[in-house]
Amino acid sequence: SRGTLRVWDPASDAIARFAHIARFDHSAAWVTSGRYTPGVPGGAASVVDAAGDPLEVAGHVETTLGGSAVRLVAVRSAAFRGAARLQLIVQDATSALPEDDPGSTYSMGRFLYLDDPGVAADVELDWNLLVLPPCAFSYQFACPIPPAENRI
Template identity: 35%
Template sequence: MKRWAGMALLLAAMATAGCGGGDRPAPGPDAPRFDPAFLMNNDIWREQRQAELLQPDGWTSLIGLHWLELKAHYIGSGSTSGIRLAMGPPRLGMVVHEAGRYWFMPERGVAVQVDGKPVKGRIPFHADDEPSPTMITFDGGKGTLSLIHRGPRHALRVRHADAPARAHFGHLEYWPADASWRITARFVPHDAGKTLPVVDITGLTTEQANAGAIEFERDGRTWRLEALGEPGRPLFVIFADRTSGHGSYAAGRYIDLDTPDDKSQVVIDFNRAYNPPCAFTPFATCPLPPPENRLDLPVEAGEKTYVKPAQEDAT
């Protein structure tokens, strides 16, 4: 059905491009360009984008972010738990910080698994910046518990397939696809090892690898964005623009880029600018646009602000 829906959108766009009414002015040089292959690829990308958000472990499945402040925390949905989960068993287990490491001990009689194997006793609880992060599942696999490390602090990240943000998800809105916003940019490499300080939504500043900048032309001007990532690898851009808070998400948007080619060129497609996880959940730790990436330019392309449906707001 999604494939047919995508084809229907494509045909409608092509019809709009080729069948102007007698009272409709001829499209100007800045009008959206309706290339069939571009529109189809963009439609596929949008479907994949929404599918990823709605995965059982996608960003819309988050139900909690709990910072660990004590040496031991009892976890569960019951009123006697020190960390109160929005979903799950009344007593799930206990997290202990001991000798610089974290451990998890499940509550007796509660079904908990790691890598598909039942957990019966105390196990090491590895964070997301360690080689093999621990993913604890509960509620028959619907719920997951993981440990994240941000600066000097650790937190429990909790997901559940029945999360309200996922169960009552609305829909993503976009500006009309416009091939003029798919731009071949110049990649300007930085010196090896350069980093860029990036602040996240919790106020934490971290130094991110900053392989280089990209420069592109728009509206008769040259614009520049700093790109995050290692040299010779795909890049990541966090940016804000004049639509931020006025059509697009106020805290900025993200774009993924391929590795620059041997001519130091890379395509930046603003039609594929997307909202950070914080647009959908309060339980994420999203990095924010650095000052260098705040464009005095209205980027009327890509994903618009997500509006939560009434059902989600009521939960």
């Protein structure tokens, strides 16, 4: 099989031009509660990365955003400090191409990580903690495509 070699050049023009990441101000209004419901182990994957590889769907998180009830797909994420994690891959009204909206976030969306309770449980969703995916910084990274349910 063939592999891909990605070269990291800390002196590249892109890194030299990088100054900061714009962010929204923290707001308590962007902390919501939700309900996590695990899926069936080995169930169908409805989320794929940019290479078309399926991601394991862990379950769903139901919450209310902007007055509307949403049911978001949660995928399994790598453990963080030894703890199981869930990942929400989301696009929202701020996701746009910079030339279309200079005040926007990355067009392909952002990630929100949650501790995985392992069972059906109430969870806190702090939308202030959304992060940019690696592909926001380089096209050499293949990021997952937000499922339709996670385009809010």
